[in-house]
Amino acid sequence: AQSVSQHNHHVILSEAASLELGCNYSYGGTVNLFWYVQYPGQHLQLLLKYFSGDPLVKGIKGFEAEFIKSKFSFNLRKPSVQWSDTAEYFCAVEPQDTGRRALTFGSGTRLQVQP
Amino acid sequence: NAGVTQTPKFRVLKTGQSMTLLCAQDMNHEYMYWYRQDPGMGLRLIHYSVGEGTTAKGEVPDGYNVSRLKKQNFLLGLESAAPSQTSVYFCASSRHRTGVYEQYFGPGTRLTVT
Numbered sequence: 001a002q003s004v005s006q007h008n009h010h011v012i013l014s015e016a017a018s019l020e021l022g023c024n025y026s027y028g029g030t031v032n033l034f035w036y037v038q039y040p041g042q043h044l045q046l047l048l049k050y051f052s053g054d055p056l057v058k059g060i061k062g063f064e065a066e067f068i069k070s071k072f073s074f075n076l077r078k079p080s081v082q083w084s085d086t087a088e089y090f091c092a093v094e095p096q097d098t099g100r101r102a103l104t105f106g107s108g109t110r111l112q113v114q115p
Numbered sequence: 116n117a118g119v120t121q122t123p124k125f126r127v128l129k130t131g132q133s134m135t136l137l138c139a140q141d142m143n144h145e146y147m148y149w150y151r152q153d154p155g156m157g158l159r160l161i162h163y164s165v166g167e168g169t170t171a172k173g174e175v176p177d178g179y180n181v182s183r184l185k186k187q188n189f190l191l192g193l194e195s196a197a198p199s200q201t202s203v204y205f206c207a208s209s210r211h212r213t214g215v216y217e218q219y220f221g222p223g224t225r226l227t228v229t
Contacts, residue, residue, distance in 0.1 A: 009155070034217070043205065044158075044220040090157055102148060102173060103218060105157035 002027035004093055006106035013081050014114050021076040021109050023065075023091030030096040033074040034103065035065055039087045047089075050074065061085070086113045117141055119221035121206050127227045128196045136191040136224050138206030145211035147189035148173075148218065149181060151202040158205060164189055165211070196228045 005024045013019060025031065035047040048059025055067040065076045074091060088110050092103040122137045138147065145166050150158040160173030164183040178200060180192045189208075193200060203225050207218040 004157075006157075036220075043222045044207075046217050049217055092158075102160050102163050103158075104174075105150075105159070107155055107157040 002093055002095060002104050004091055004104055004106035006091055006109050008109045010110045012112045012114065015083055016080050019078040019081045021089055023074045023106060025072050025093045027093065027095055032094045032096055033067060034092040035076050036090045036092060037087045081113050083113050083115050085111060087111060119206055119208055119219050121221040121224050123224060125225050127229065129229055130197060132196050133194050136204055138189045138221060139187055140208040141187065142208060144208035146209045147183065148207045149191045150205045150207065152205060153202050198228045201228045202226060
């Protein structure tokens, strides 16, 4: 079975700082990769996704992520964070070679951006 | 277009009581899912459905049952609630289209079992 690790549980940054959140997964086959964001009191929303092709994926609100297959990683980045980016961020993976179409989530990273 | 809706938003149960959580989607999605979210553990899949009349177990199915009698609805039942089932429950749906799809999530149901 696949698993997802998000090593940063709580990150505190000042506005305009750069952000990188780590995500590593364990699965031997081909995967689809996602980053979801959950703003306080709200439901999960998709930030970006990777299925195939260019390993550098751009999402909404200036976020991007890079898939490095050799490292089983899909780290999320943003050059300059804003106070409104305060939220919890979840990495998720889904094997392409099973029929299940269900996501395995990491434990999440809580990002706090200070003005 | 309301997307994915969940009923109720909050509920408090006593140990041993039963309840049903309702998830509805108006996007004509084939796939639907129930997750639970616990602090420090992310979301874990309880059950899912790949179409009307079909259900399957996820990662943490014990103590829950589901039904998908209509394509747009996915019900999650707790027959005898336990304090360990205190959690936030999220429903999601997705289109069955090879290669490109994403899951859309509902607003969640916060359940407390005392």
